[in-house]
Amino acid sequence: MYCTLKSVGRKGSANPTLHALTAENHFHIPIPHTFKPHPEFLEKLKRFYLSDGFSVDFTKTTETSNQINKYVSEKTHGKISKFIEKLDPSTIMYLLSYIYFKGKWSVPFKPKHTREAQFHVDEETTVPVQMMFVKDDFYSYYDHQLSVSVLRLDYNDSFSMILALPDKNITLLEEALCPHHITKWQKWMSEREYFISLPKLSLKTSYSLNSILSEMGFKDMFTAKANFSGISDQNLLVSEAAHKATLDVDEAGAEATAVTGIGITLFSARLVLLTFDRPFMIFIVDQKANNVLFMGKIVNPANSEVRQ
Numbered sequence: 021m022y023c024t025l026k027s028v029g030r031k032g033s034a035n036p037t038l039h040a041l042t043a044e045n046h047f048h049i050p051i052p053h054t055f056k057p058h059p060e061f062l063e064k065l066k067r068f069y070l071s072d073g074f075s076v077d078f079t080k081t082t083e084t085s086n087q088i089n090k091y092v093s094e095k096t097h098g099k100i101s102k103f104i105e106k107l108d109p110s111t112i113m114y115l116l117s118y119i120y121f122k123g124k125w126s127v128p129f130k131p132k133h134t135r136e137a138q139f140h141v142d143e144e145t146t147v148p149v150q151m152m153f154v155k156d157d158f159y160s161y162y163d164h165q166l167s168v169s170v171l172r173l174d175y176n177d178s179f180s181m182i183l184a185l186p187d188k189n190i191t192l193l194e195e196a197l198c199p200h201h202i203t204k205w206q207k208w209m210s211e212r213e214y215f216i217s218l219p220k221l222s223l224k225t226s227y228s229l230n231s232i233l234s235e236m237g238f239k240d241m242f243t244a245k246a247n248f249s250g251i252s253d254q255n256l257l258v259s260e261a262a263h264k265a266t267l268d269v270d271e272a273g274a275e276a277t278a279v280t281g282i283g284i285t286l287f288s289a290r291l292v293l294l295t296f297d298r299p300f301m302i303f304i305v306d307q308k309a310n311n312v313l314f315m316g317k318i319v320n321p322a323n324s325e326v327r328q
Contacts, residue, residue, distance in 0.1 A: 057113065057252050078111040088114060096120050099266040113251075121304060121313055123175030129154045129218070129271035139219055139321055140298045147322035149219040151297070152271055158216065159209040160294070163201070168193055170205045171216065171294060179313075181269075182206075182303040183218070183296060190299040190317060202303065202312065217295045219321045221269040229261035267302070267316065 065071035076084045085107045093101045097120060129152040137151035159172040167187040174180045182205065186193040230242065240246050246257040296318075304314040 058250065061251050078107065079109050081107040081109050096266070097122070099268075100264055103264060121179070123177060123179050125271075126174040126176050127154060127156045127158075131271045134220065134271060137217070137219075137297065141320045147320060149321045151217050151219055153215070153217050155215045156213070157211050158214045159211050160214065161205050161209045163205065166193055166196055166201065169294060170209070171214070172206075172209060173216075178306060178308040180305050180307055182305055184301040184303070185294070185296055185298070186300070190301065190319070193301060194317065197301070199312075202305070203310075206305075212292065215293045217293075217297065218269070219296060219318075220271075221267055221318065221321055223267045223318075223321070223323075224264070225266075225316075226264045229263050233261055265314070265316070267314070 062071075076087060078084055085104045088104055088107075089102050092103045099120070133153040134150055135153075136148050138146040139149045140146050161170045162168070163170060169185045169187075171183045171185070172180050173183065182202065184193065184197075184205075234242065241248075241258045243257060244255070246255075248256040299317060299319045301317045302315070303312050305312055
């Protein structure tokens with residue numbers, strides 16, 4: 021995610037711009053020689069967010085764009101390779117915040133069982149997907165209030181993926197979902213044997229956050245009323261905010277080749293079949309810190325890139 025902050029100058033004067041980007045949780049700050057943020061601001065970023073920084077010339081838009089894109093690509097291991105597509109030469113600073121996660125399942129899916137199946141985008145639309153299969157004991161919970169089946173898939177560390185499969189409309193789940201629901205799910209989960217089918221995912225998303233942040237109440241930051249005096253004595257405002265993210269889910273937690281046409285064996289009567297063949301929500305949770313690192317919804321796994 022990035023935000024573009026613009027300096028509010030006098031009428032007829034050039035307007036320098038400050039960008040902030042959110043993409044392992046750290047901040048990174050390219051700063052031009054001509055812009056001097058408060059030392060306290062930089063010290064707090066380094067202390068609390070493990071930030072670093074370097075000087076750039078934003079008037080050299082191509083060179084600086086390539087420099088920042090290379091940095092983002094390295095930190096996200098090539099998953100986000102071209103974050104900046106067009107750089108405003110009046111930029112005065114970029115705030116980069118990035119997070120990268122890659123985990124391996126504690127109970128991996130077997131690639132030889134992966135085969136093509138249909139995913140129901142809605143009542144009228146189905147798309148072919150590569151469906152993974154696994155049988156084992158997993159923690160789950162059924163939320164009667166939200167009419168949603170919840171499954172936890174653990175990684176080989178303190179992280180887990182929580183999948184929420186609504187009985188019907190995912191929009192109803194989105195509108196009702198609150199942080200306390202995830203806490204409740206985790207608390208009341210119980211373990212039993214499941215036969216799980218989950219589509220392989222390789223998704224990218226990119227969308228503007230201007231209207232979203234405004235609807236959340238962050239309106240002044242986009243106007244001359246903005247107060248970023250903690251960053252600089254210059255009058256700054258946010259002119260643009262955007263977000264890019266990627267999500268990859270496969271059999272092992274890394275790229276693997278699928279083999280189709282493998283038969284599925286019979287399962288016992290106590291085994292419960294849970295098939296993620298319709299829109300569902302996904303959360304990656306740090307169990308130690310009890311933090312949600314990623315959250316999103318899967319509506320059409322066949323659509324690898326989504327722009328809003």
